[in-house]
Amino acid sequence: MSEPAKPPRPRPVPVPDPETAPYWDAANEGRLLLQRCTRHGHRQLYPRPHCVVCRGPVEWEEASGRATVYSFTVIRQNMVRPFRDLLPYVVALVDLEEGPRLMTNIVDCEPDDVAVGAPVRVRFDEVTEGVRLPFFLLAGS
Amino acid sequence: MADGRRAVIAGVATSDYPNLPDMSEYQVHAQAAERALADAGLTFDDIDGYATVGFFPMYAVQLSEYLRLQPHWFDETNFGGASFEVLVEHAARAVEAGACDTVLVTYGSVQLSAMGRRLGTGGRGPAPSGPAAFDQLWGNTLVGSYALAARRHMHEFGTTSEQLAEIAVTMRTHAAFNPHAQYRDPITVHDVLGSRMIAEPLHMLDCCVISDGGGACVVTTEERARDLPKPPIHVLGAAHAMTHHMNVSAMPDMTVTAAARSGPLAFAHAGLTPADVDTAQLYDSFTITVLLTLEDLGFCGKGEGGAFVEGGRLRFDGALPTNTDGGGLSACHPGMRGMFLIVEAVRQLRGEAGATQVPDAKVAVAHGTGGMLSTGATLLLGTERP
16 A cells, blocks of 8 residues: 555543433443333333333443344445444344343454354444443453 | 325336436436326425435435426435435335425435446445444444344244245346346346355345436325326325344344334235235345345244245245336346336336236235335235225
């Protein structure tokens, strides 16, 4: 590449709003939150004003951080910075043991070691100063 | 509905495609509109309803100004790639209800010339907020979303990359007969599996092409169509549904698309079953899109799509000729391909499909899929009055 090297571009960070700020603020503190229906216990993400099943009231609760891989892909082409500098990387949907499904990256692994159904656990990594996000690791790694 | 107001498609056309460096997207709309009206034996003066959708709001109003139309019925429902099936459904219901008599539906895009291949994997910009932020932080791509579905389908049902590749090979077989198709050289399953990996398990040749192009159709009443030149194509059934917006993490089951709801509704509306369908025009953004749609529309059971597409079943000379123009995988994909599905379905039903004509085709399904496997819209079209 003859193109002069550009400084690394930071990863995108969430712009919290009144509804999502508790989730992103907790992530910054290393805690993974979800919403629990106080009427029948259903857990959900992303946050909404009410339970999406029974429309009952919800409250925040801390998740265990344990999950299993529902599906994953190894991204091998993405022209968008900074991700083009991170290729290849694993994008996954993981099912928290409490129920909600999250998109994340499974990091610190060989892409070939990821499998549907694999157990994973959360780790909060700083992506830019003052912003930590919930990434996942293969359990046992 | 009043007698004679049953909705029919009286004219269809595609614009030039797939590479239009000297045209604006507005010119593509205009060219497609003029051709579809000529095909219908009508003029702009006959149009009192108009529908389109694009990337900007008030697009139908903008295009009405550009085309110098003064309709009194409009629609620009944005259902992503499935939009044009929805617009034709709405147009059909509008003419049947008497809200207007003749609706022009147009589509135009110069995605390839304007943006080039940088759009290739549908990467996203920064500043993620609200619900969308939950999926926007991880470098997922449009291809990646469909790859997540493909991987899950493989896990649950043992579907293979070879089976997905069969779909791409069949579309290329059809594209070879389409002089306008973007890619026409034959490919093999081996070629698909050997092409560059974009988002595992989807290879480059599992992905649609990026094109310029557009199309148009004219929806009117059976009575109005009676003295028009082309045989009317009846809108037998139509329905649409969604599972999620752009967050694939919100899709309840990544192996079940909105077609599982829109399909049965449309077939019930038409009083038909999948066994009645002579040719299928299915949105093929990716090979997995076709496989999931076949299952969800009921052409085979859930999980049976891999075996179903083997052995050339989707070829023009197979049991369910599918995407007989070469599809988005090989012929043309300007971003919202739904209009091309309708045009090809109508051409098949009129016997105008050339080398890939399905003998005596009487019923066609056109099914659009939009977003990140988010939306689905089914149209059942036929040569005979329902």
